[in-house]
Amino acid sequence: xxxxxxxxxxxxxxxxxxxxxxxxxxxxxxxxxxxxxxxxxxxxxxxxxxxxxxxxxxxxxxxxxxxxxxxxxxxxxxxxxxxxxxxxxxxxxxxxxxxxxxxxxxxxxxxxxxxxxxxxxxxxxxxxxxxxxxxxxxxxxxxxxxxxxxxxxxxxxxxxxxxxxxxxxxxxxxxxxxxxxxxxxxxxxxxxxxxxxxxxxxxxxxxxxxxxxxxxxxxxxxxxxxxxxx
Numbered sequence: 001x002x003x004x005x006x007x008x009x010x011x012x013x014x015x016x017x018x019x020x021x022x023x024x025x026x027x028x029x030x031x032x033x034x035x036x037x038x039x040x041x042x043x044x045x046x047x048x049x050x051x052x053x054x055x056x057x058x059x060x061x062x063x064x065x066x067x068x069x070x071x072x073x074x075x076x077x078x079x080x081x082x083x084x085x086x087x088x089x090x091x092x093x094x095x096x097x098x099x100x101x102x103x104x105x106x107x108x109x110x111x112x113x114x115x116x117x118x119x120x121x122x123x124x125x126x127x128x129x130x131x132x133x134x135x136x137x138x139x140x141x142x143x144x145x146x147x148x149x150x151x152x153x154x155x156x157x158x159x160x161x162x163x164x165x166x167x168x169x170x171x172x173x174x175x176x177x178x179x180x181x182x183x184x185x186x187x188x189x190x191x192x193x194x195x196x197x198x199x200x201x202x203x204x205x206x207x208x209x210x211x212x213x214x215x216x217x218x219x220x221x222x223x224x225x226x227x228x229x230x
Contacts, residue, residue, distance in 0.1 A: 001066060001153065001169070002096060005041035008176050010159045016175035022168060025152075027099065027161035028075070028144040030120050034107060038116035040097035040156040042068040043166065044148050046141035049073045049081045049102070051130040055137055056086050060093035062138065068154040069095050072141035073102030075120070079127045082117070084109035091115045099154055099161050101143045118156050200224065 005013075010026075017024055033039075045067040047059040059069060069090055073081040082098065084106035090098060097116035103123040104110065110117055140149040146163060148154070153169040155162055164172050186199055197203070205220040 001043070002039065002041040004173050005039070005155055008173065008180060010155055010157050010162050012176040012180055013155050013164065013172060014162060015179050016172045017162075017164065019175050019179070020168065020172060022164070022172070025146045025148075025163040026144075027101070027118075027146075027156075027163075029160070031099070031101075031118050031156075031161050032121075033156070033158070034104060034110050034117045034119065034122075035114075036158065038097070038118075038156075040068050040099065040116045040118065040154060040161070042066045042096045042154060044068060044070045044141070044150060044152040044154050044163065045095065046070045046138065046148055046150065047072070048134060048137045048141055049127075050133050050137070051127040053082075053086050055133070056082070057089065059138055060089060060095065063090075063093040063095050065094035066096045067094070068156075069098045070141045070143060070148050070154060071098060071100040071102065072143060073100065074142070075144065076102050077120070077123070079103065079125055079129075080105035080123045081127060082119075083126065084113065087113055087115050087117060097154075097156070099143070099156060101141070116156070118161050 014024060045059055045063055047055050049055060049071055080103045082100055082104050087110055100119035103121055104117055104119045105122055105124055107122045140147050148163050151166050152163045153166050189199055190196055201224060205217060208215050
């Protein structure tokens with residue numbers, strides 16, 4: 001899946017979801033890679049954190065090569081829930097990366113390990129709590145307003161992280177690649193002197209929109225095969 005995502009980006013995947021009428025399931029702003037430039041793409045391996053790494057070790061026993069561990073720590077800012085040992089163990093289990101709704105620690109060690117980790121940032125203290133575990137601990141993870149399960153795919157890059165139903169992932173990536181080709185062509189034409197307004201026949205759009213306010217720029221772009229907003 002990471003190879004399929006290699007020439008794409010999360011903005012393109014998000015636009016493709018809109019094109020297909022799928023819900024946008026995007027991680028909250030601020031989730032980013034510990035090492036700039038790292039990317040993730042793979043099946044979600046959910047785990048809810050309750051103060052102990054035991055839930056991660058159980059999740060690793062279920063991991064398949066290329067999975068992305070999705071950690072639900074409630075977006076907490078008072079503890080780091082993952083560090084170097086957990087990330088090392090994730091690598092031995094074949095996990096391709098981690099997406100953490102919360103904080104990490106051991107930043108230099110994580111950079112040395114090289115396994116992509118996405119989180120809100122770093123924080124020295126680990127957890128001092130031990131909460132009661134829910135039955136769904138390994139079935140679904142909350143990530144912001146979204147519930148993520150093993151039937152979802154995870155995509156992450158320098159713009160953030162988002163989740164797509166696995167059944168739709170192939171079509172979404174294909175559409176994202178089509179949008180990419182269109183945008184690259186448009187960018188090339190701008191560099192050659194043809195403005196985006198000319199390419200999108202913007203004057204024609206304004207005329208038609210004035211006559212029919214329900215005619216949106218998005219409708220106009222789809223009619224002419226352009227790609228800007230989605």
